[in-house]
Amino acid sequence: MSKILLINPDPVSRVLPPLGISYIAENLKKHNHLPVILDMGFDNPDKNNQGWEKIIEDIDFVGITATTLIYFNAKDIVKKIKKIRPGLPVILGGIHPSILPQFVLDDSGCDAVVVGEGEEVMVDIANRKMQPKGIINAPVINEIDTIPFLTYEYLDIQKYFKFGGTDRIRWSLPQPCVSIIGTRGCPYACTFCASKTLFGRKVRFRSVENIMLEIDFLRKKYGIKAIYFCDDTLTLKKSWLKQLCDELAKRKMQWICGTRVDVVDEKILQMMKFSGCKYISYGIESGSNKVLNDIIKKETTIEQAERILKLTRKVGIGIIANYMFGLPGETEEDMKLTLKAIKKIPADTAEFSVYIPLPGAELATDLDWTVYKSNKNPYHSTSYIHTPEFSRIIKRYHRKAVRNFYFSPKYLFERLKMLLYPQRVYYALKSLFKLIQDLMK
Ligand code: B12
Structure with missing residues (x-):
């Protein structure tokens, strides 16, 4: 079993849990891994007592999502993680890395960029069937019913419900x-x-x-x-x-x-x-x-x-x-x-x-x-x-x-x-x- 930290680097608190990494978490859970979601809009380790050291201490690898507007926030997080645990694999995915994979790989300091849908690739990495290295082209998932539906059991959904916005x-x-x-x-x-x-x-x-x-x-x-x-x-x-x-x-x-x-x-x-x-x-x-x-x-x-x-x-x-x-x-x-x-x-x-x-x-x-x-x-x-x-x-x-x-x-x-x-x-x-x-x- 692998423990995977999935991060939404958006510093703005939003009223809904992030869908993309929730789907990835759901598929990891289905394959008996332990995903945890960190949403920077709510759980910024720089602002609470936990600190990044504690958060990543027992993690096997990290996945970060990014649209264009939050790419620089994602890059900052890669830097912080790599400073504490240089050997911890960090993977970037989502629309921005999918469109500019080579740039993101060279620029961000991450280990791998996933182009496309991340559900199956992340399970392969967790099962050690695939190395988190370089640009990984994810296959299109034709039957999307095969992806488990969202239960939100890997995050605290109540904080979203309570957040006014x-x-x-x-x-x-x-x-x-x-x-x-x-x-x-x-x-x-x-x-x-x-x-x-x-x-x-x-x-x-x-x-x-x-x-x-x-x-x-x-x-x-x-x-x-x-x-x-x-x-x-x-x-x-x-x-x-x-x-x-x-x-x-x-x-x-x-x-x-x-x-x-x-x-x-x-x-x-x-x-x-x-x-x-x-x-x-x-x-x-x-x-x-x-x-x-x-x-x-x-x-x-x-x-x-x-x-x-x-x-x-x-x-x-x-x-x-x-x-x-x-x-x-x-x-x-x-x-x-x-x-x-x-x-x-x-x-x-x-x-x-x-x-x-x-x-x-x-x-x-x-x-x-x-x-x-x-x-x-x-x-x-x-x-x-x-x-x-x-x-x-x-x-x-x-x-x-x-x-x-x-x-x-x-x-x-x-x-x-x-x-x-x-x-x-x-x-x-x-x-x-x-x-x-x-x-x-
Ligand atoms: C719904 C939506 C929102 C919702 C999100 C709700 C939620 N609960 O998550 C809300 C309203 C919050 C939102 C906000 C914005 N959005 Co929006 N949004 C969308 C929309 C319509 C669907 C996104 C979605 O949930 N897809 C479903 C999930 C399953 O897909 P996904 O998130 O892409 O994740 C998959 C892959 O990308 C990949 N993946 C994602 N992350 C990771 C991480 C790793 C490690 C790996 C391996 C893989 C991986 O695997 C996932 C599962 O298959 C898309 C258009 C589209 N069809 O993509 C625009 C889109 C993503 N949004 C866009 C924009 C511009 C915005 C805003 C900037 C708009 C604004 N006016 O403020 C904001 C800011 C968002 C941010 N934080 O950066 C653009 C982004 C373009 C770009 N180049 O960045 C898009 C593409 C629409 C467009 N017009 O082009 N959005």
Whole structure:
């Protein structure tokens, strides 16, 4: 039996346990190993009395996950571990190492980089069938039902439930809530997104039975009342979605998900509403069809978005709309169209980002991702890919969008309805406070 420390280096406390390393932990547990998850958002050994020496003293090897924004945090941890126990193997995985394996191997001081899905590779290493050395290309796991579902028995899930935060899952759903992912892969070619680079364009579905085993286990063990489906596009396959909705309705679950405006219609929305869907997060991205089709290859139109969001409201599902400003090639005229769309298209809440290029996305050529060293949210700061003057213009439109939306009488009136749910008022006020703080930066 090996003892494996799996680390999420994100220093920001989040409301949900990290999914990627939880899956890896689950598979290690199934093969009789002992995984432990250290989430730096909660258990930073530099801040508590434990210290790194104690944490790694009886560990056989370490795995660290990294997206681009937390790569430098991961690198710091490798350095700390190697200073104390130079011979302890450290493996890096996740989207950033998967996209830039050679760079990460040379730069971070780790022993191995895993490209792709880590569940099987980490078991092979724990069973000493594979050496943790160099770049390891993980095979794609075709039957994702073979991966055990998440039980969270290798971390303290209560700390996530107790953590307030301002995340949408806190104010939009009854608690406690967990995240579940039912699919891997995305068939679309959006040029700003890195998702398909990791999991590919062929979509693999978990069976609905397998998802229900997870939900029933989590209901019984932790009393979960709601689910945040993290899939890129939950509503891709109608027959699968219908089966999922039927089972969720039987269990009286409340849930939220993300999807695209071209894979729902009134019937699907009604079915989702009936089964407990409270909010849908839609990527509207831009009010300009030129941006939508020529720049980001979203293959949707703003007219389609308007129609579907009106239908979503008619059916009675809450709407989270996501918009971006500052894409390469986007003009002031395009941003004006986005402001116009925000006014016209219904939404209960919205998220506005300044576009930042991230490795793995087609649009992100010539990028210098090392600028994302700090942990401040770069989505609300100035875009570095444009001239300073145009970046200021982008920031102006971004702020205008936030102000127009959140301080409109329509929005404020809608929020008054929240007074019916005191717990949600608490989270909504916290979110508003955070928004004002972000705007003032
Ligand atoms: C759900 C999600 C989130 C959730 C996570 C919820 C949770 N409970 O974990 C939340 C909302 C917190 C989130 C936040 C952000 N996210 Co996000 N997110 C996703 C999403 C849609 C799915 C990720 C997921 O859970 N997949 C399922 C698990 C099983 O996969 P996984 O985590 O990749 O792990 C597997 C492999 O990567 C590998 N692996 C992972 N870690 C390790 C470690 C080792 C040692 C090994 C061997 C292998 C390994 O094995 C795992 C199991 O197969 C992806 C898109 C996608 N489809 O990948 C974007 C994505 C990962 N997010 C992205 C971004 C940009 C963000 C944010 C920066 C957004 C923001 N505005 O703040 C933040 C910051 C995250 C951070 N800490 O860096 C980008 C990252 C791009 C990049 N180059 O870094 C992605 C790819 C989306 C995109 N638009 O391109 N996100």
